[in-house]
Structure formats: C-alpha cells, structure tokens
Amino acid sequence: MKRVWVTGGAGFIGNHLVRYLLHTKEAWEIHTIDALTYAGNLENLADVLPHPRHKFHKVDVADREAIQNLWEKAPPDAILHLAAESHVDRSILSPLDFVHTNVLGTVTLLEMARIHWKGRSDVLFYQVSTDEVYGSLAEGEFFTEGSPYDPRSPYSASKAAADHFVRAYGHTYGIPFLISNCGNNYGPYQFPEKLIPLTITHLIERKPIPVYGKGENVRDWIHVEDHVRAIALLLEKGKVGHTYLIGAESPRRNIEIVQLLCDLYDEITGETCSRSLITFVKDRPGHDLRYAIKPSPHLKALGWRPQIPLEEGLRQTIHWYLSHKEWLDSVRSGEYQRYYELQYRERLGS
Ligand code: NAD
Numbered sequence: 001m002k003r004v005w006v007t008g009g010a011g012f013i014g015n016h017l018v019r020y021l022l023h024t025k026e027a028w029e030i031h032t033i034d035a036l037t038y039a040g041n042l043e044n045l046a047d048v049l050p051h052p053r054h055k056f057h058k059v060d061v062a063d064r065e066a067i068q069n070l071w072e073k074a075p076p077d078a079i080l081h082l083a084a085e086s087h088v089d090r091s092i093l094s095p096l097d098f099v100h101t102n103v104l105g106t107v108t109l110l111e112m113a114r115i116h117w118k119g120r121s122d123v124l125f126y127q128v129s130t131d132e133v134y135g136s137l138a139e140g141e142f143f144t145e146g147s148p149y150d151p152r153s154p155y156s157a158s159k160a161a162a163d164h165f166v167r168a169y170g171h172t173y174g175i176p177f178l179i180s181n182c183g184n185n186y187g188p189y190q191f192p193e194k195l196i197p198l199t200i201t202h203l204i205e206r207k208p209i210p211v212y213g214k215g216e217n218v219r220d221w222i223h224v225e226d227h228v229r230a231i232a233l234l235l236e237k238g239k240v241g242h243t244y245l246i247g248a249e250s251p252r253r254n255i256e257i258v259q260l261l262c263d264l265y266d267e268i269t270g271e272t273c274s275r276s277l278i279t280f281v282k283d284r285p286g287h288d289l290r291y292a293i294k295p296s297p298h299l300k301a302l303g304w305r306p307q308i309p310l311e312e313g314l315r316q317t318i319h320w321y322l323s324h325k326e327w328l329d330s331v332r333s334g335e336y337q338r339y340y341e342l343q344y345r346e347r348l349g350s
C-alpha cells in the first residue's frame with residue numbers, strides 16, 4: 001500500500017483532494033495533516049473522517065518534533081504539500097504567519113524528507129503552488145513554465161521561497177519533487193474571505209459587495225475539482241523535477257466575475273437588482289493587475305482537460321452556498337469576525 005500525506009487536507013482544495021484520492025486510489029492510505037487554523041475545518045472532511053483508509057492528524061507542519069514523531073509512526077511514500085496561509089489580504093496584515101507556515105513549514109517537511117528518504121527514488125515531494133509567484137502580467141501576456149519568479153505580495157513571496165527550497169532540496173539532496181502552479185480556484189468549501197464566496201455570502205445576506213479599486217484586475221479561474229484531477233494525475237504521471245502550470249484558460253476581470261455572480265444569483269433565487277450591491281472600495285496595496293495561464297503542454301498530453309466551464313461551475317457554487325448556510329455560520333464565527341472588521345470596516349463603513 002502506498003501511504004500519502006496530504007498537508008492542509010482540511011482546507012478548501014485539500015478536502016476535495018483527500019476525497020478524490022480516497023475514491024479513486026483504492027490501494028492508498030491517505031493521511032491528512034492539518035493544524036486546523038481558521039481556514040481548516042474538520043466539517044469539510046466529515047464524510048471521509050471514518051473512512052478506513054483515511055487518518056487525520058492535527059499537526060503544525062512547522063513543528064519539527066511533531067512531524068518527526070508522525071514520520072516514525074506513519075512514514076509517507078509521497079507528500080502532497082498544500083498546508084499554507086493562503087489569503088493575500090491577510091499576508092498584508094501579518095506577513096510573519098506566512099513565513100512560519102509557508103516557508104518554515106515547507107522546509108521542515110523537506111528536512112524530514114532529506115533525513116528519511118535518503119537514496120530513495122520511489123518517493124515524491126509534491127509542492128502545490130500558485131501562479132502568483134510569477135508576478136503581474138501586461139495585456140496579452142501569459143504565464144508559462146519558464147516565466148521568471150517575481151513575487152510581489154508577502155503571500156506570493158512566501159510561496160516563491162517555498163518553491164525555491166523544494167527545488168534546492170531536489171538539486172542538492174536528490175529528493176524527488178514536482179511543483180505545480182495553479183490560478184484562482186473556486187467551488188464548494190472555499191473559506192468566505194475569498195472573492196467568490198465573499199460575493200455569494202453578501203448576495204445571500206443582501207450586504208454591499210466590496211470590489212477593490214475599479215474591478216479591472218484579472219484573475220484566471222479554475223474549478224477546484226479540475227485542479228484536484230490535475231494534481232492526482234501529475235502525482236502518478238508527472239515528470240520528477242518538473243514544473244507544471246495548471247489553468248482552465250478562463251481569465252476574467254473581477255468586475256465581470258462579480259456581475260456574473262449577481263446575474264446568476266438573481267436567476268437562481270428570483271431576487272432582483274443584485275448588481276446594485278456592488279460597491280467599489282479602497283484597493284488592495286500592491287494589487288497585481290493581471291494573471292493568465294497557459295497550461296503546460298505536457299499536462300494536456302497526459303489527457304487532462306478542465307471539465308467544468310466557468311458559468312456552470314459558478315452556478316453550482318452558488319447552489320452549494322445556498323444549501324450550506326450552517327457551514328457558513330460555523331466557519332465565520334469567532335476569528336473571522338475580527339478579521340472582517342479589520343479588513344472591511346473602513347472600506348464599507350459598516
Ligand atoms: P486554505 O486556506 O483553504 O487551506 C489551508 C489549509 O492549511 C487549512 O486547512 C489550514 O488549517 C492548513 N494550515 C495552515 N497552516 C498550517 C500549518 N502551519 N500546519 C498545518 N496545516 C496548516 O487554502 P487553499 O485555498 O485550500 O490552498 C491550498 C494550497 O493551494 C496552498 O498551498 C495555496 O498556496 C495553494 N493554491 C491555492 C489556490 C487557490 O486559489 N485557493 C491557487 C493556487 C495554489
């Protein structure tokens with residue numbers, strides 16, 4: 001049996017990945033390793049917690065002793081490393097949290113791999129990364145695997161540093177690794193601090209929808225299940241030491257996404273004039289203007305294609321949030337209220 005660690009498995013992308021691996025890889029044992037920060041939620045994994053091939057461990061990836069203990073009990077054959085502080089706005093408010101988890105956490109795992117995987121070529125450290133490491137694009141340009149790193153927020157700098165450490169450990173110590181960089185994910189279970197779930201929750205509650213600046217910034221959107229399918233494929237068939245760009249070729253201006261969500265929401269619920277909730281607010285400092293991805297040709301050659309068109313995925317996502325109001329209430333209780341106040345009180349005057 002192959003034992004796979006999924007770090008950050010109680011978060012947004014992680015829970016979809018854990019579920020997908022349990023359902024598709026019948027010989028594998030999946031270990032979720034997650035510190036359960038504000039973004040990690042055991043309810044996200046409720047249906048797979050009792051699964052006989054799934055084990056959950058509440059551990060901080062930067063805690064060397066705890067990771068060492070876990071390694072002795074359940075040594076992995078592959079690490080799918082997703083655990084991270086993932087929100088750009090929070091990285092602007094408190095960058096050190098991002099250094100702790102994204103940099104120190106990654107290097108802690110790499111250190112364990114260096115010690116325990118010595119000489120093994122049948123193992124893999126898979127780093128799940130972001131297109132934000134490449135910086136901002138001008139109109140008509142695209143990120144490719146060869147794009148130079150140019151991170152410009154504390155979040156993207158911490159992810160870029162982690163990617164560099166992964167490559168450095170591969171080069172210096174021979175640890176088999178693979179990195180994939182993906183664009184903006186959306187779908188069920190995304191924490192409501194991010195643009196799409198924030199917009200949907202404000203639509204449900206008829207609150208002003210904050211759009212930074214003029215809403216001209218472009219992000220390249222992909223449904224989380226399409227991302228997860230790509231990761232699972234690359235885990236088995238990707239070339240060791242390579243970098244893959246994952247994207248669904250759906251770049252949109254933020255204002256277009258928010259308007260589309262308003263229109264879909266009205267169509268689904270019979271509500272009217274949701275667009276009137278859109279409120280342009282003070283911009284994010286250092287806000288990257290444009291991201292757009294050319295997915296790796298090798299990923300396409302392996303047969304991967306995004307299967308969920310943007311509008312269909314957004315419609316499904318609205319339905320999911322409408323039918324998971326208890327989940328929303330539970331993840332927004334406590335710490336989120338403090339963050340929301342800090343981030344939006346001045347912007348929205350509420
Ligand atoms: P998320 O914030 O929803 O989840 C992160 C998870 O990591 C949470 O469960 C949290 O509890 C856990 N975690 C945080 N600090 C930890 C620590 N010190 N030790 C152990 N666990 C810890 O994030 P997400 O959106 O699911 O992103 C997952 C990964 O994918 C991240 O590495 C992110 O950089 C990357 N990524 C995300 C996107 C996106 O659009 N969401 C796009 C590309 C890449």
Ligand code: DAU
Pocket residue numbers: 086087088089129130131132182183184185193194195196198210211212213217218219254284291
């Ligand atoms: O590109 C991949 C990245 O996408 C991931 O690596 C990150 O983990 C993920 O958080 C996401 O980063 P973004 O900053 O692009 O996501 P966010 O949803 O925060 O913002 C999307 C766009 O919407 C961005 O241009 C900022 C804007 N925005 C965001 C919020 C929260 C608003 O206009 N208003 C808002 O209230």
